[in-house]
Amino acid sequence: MISLRDVRVAVPALRPGDPDKVLLDDVNLELAERRIVVIGANGSGKSTLLRLLNGLRLPSRGTVTVDGHDTAKDGKQVRKLVGFIFTDPLSQLLMSTPIEDVELSLRASVRGKAERLARAQALLDARGVGHVAHQSIYDLSGGERQLVSLTSVLAVEPTVVVADEPTTLLDLRNKQALREIFTHLDQQLVFSTHDLEFALLAERAIVVDGGRVVADDEPGNAVAYYRDLMR
């Protein structure tokens, strides 16, 4: 269970004397559903909200807890529980090839190097990207990169996956493939998207606008609200 209580995120103003810029305010949420989508316009606070969930961003006020672990006090434990998928997988992949990247994720849990490499290859095979295991990450297609990112994140066996617009850079085929994978993930999934069809697959939808949660409903109603808001 993820809880956000009285959360505010603000950053200092660029000019001294100006008020802080508020990115999110008055956020109170209990996230228990298995598929939760966050929708909102660019700059509305979606990414900030998602980054709070694994401690990438800490609240200026209030608390965020994951299974009782405060992201501000116990970030290490929170990041073990919550995997994060970025919009651009190139930002996420830290090593030069897919197998090295997945092997890096396994270092905390698998001791022997040969075993780690075998396990990494098996995980990539299971996601259908085993054939590119030794290629440069720069030679992969966008879809392959996102699948490798997902494999690296899932290799540490998190209980929650947070994905920030994971399908934005993908073509239609890869979008559909990733949607399918996300639908069948064992983990709790919290994701943001501009793809309203994808949003409708969730169990719960949260609409963010101007740094505030303006709707929190089942996806059909929330998407209708969002469409009205954007008119």
Added chain:
Amino acid sequence: MNVHASLLGAYHPQQGWLFRLGTGWKYLLLLALSLPPILVGRWWFTVAVALLALGMLWSSGIGPRKALRVGWMLWSILATMAVYQLITLQPELAVTTPGNVLIAVLASRMLTLTTSTPELLDALVRGLAGLRRLGVNVDQIALAIAVMVRSIPYLMGAFDDSRDAARARGRDGNIVSLLIPTMVSAVAYAQSTAEALHARGLAERESR
């Protein structure tokens, strides 16, 4: 994003003898090829060692075309070095200066084209193990180097993107119009890399 073939090349497993050679031996080979031409300083020796390096790569299944695919930027720098030495009437240096740089790059590629990054890092960690007694976090150094190696093609690609954007506006002769966006892109990339390290819990683990 344009992405270059890396200066140091990407590893693809093969059966050649260099691929089977121990990583420590390859580090020694790198030194054995790079240092003597600098110490000898004669054009014929530089040419001979460059040919030897190419031959060694070729005998392991890496032909001259792949071995010499080091990117237009390096070739431009080497050409500039040679031209400068010719202008200053030092024909021998026109061969040895860029030649020795090329040998160092080829020797480095001998290591990186035939060894996976984890193997390189493991060898590095073993080599630096003694520093642990001084409180140095060797694992963190190894991870930093791995991330640096992975970032080189991205940054070269960022430079190409800036060049394309400048060309599209008819400003391709202006070096400032290339460097500033490349720097901005590099800083953004560094930030996103730091964020990825934190998101994957590696910053905590490696800083232990």
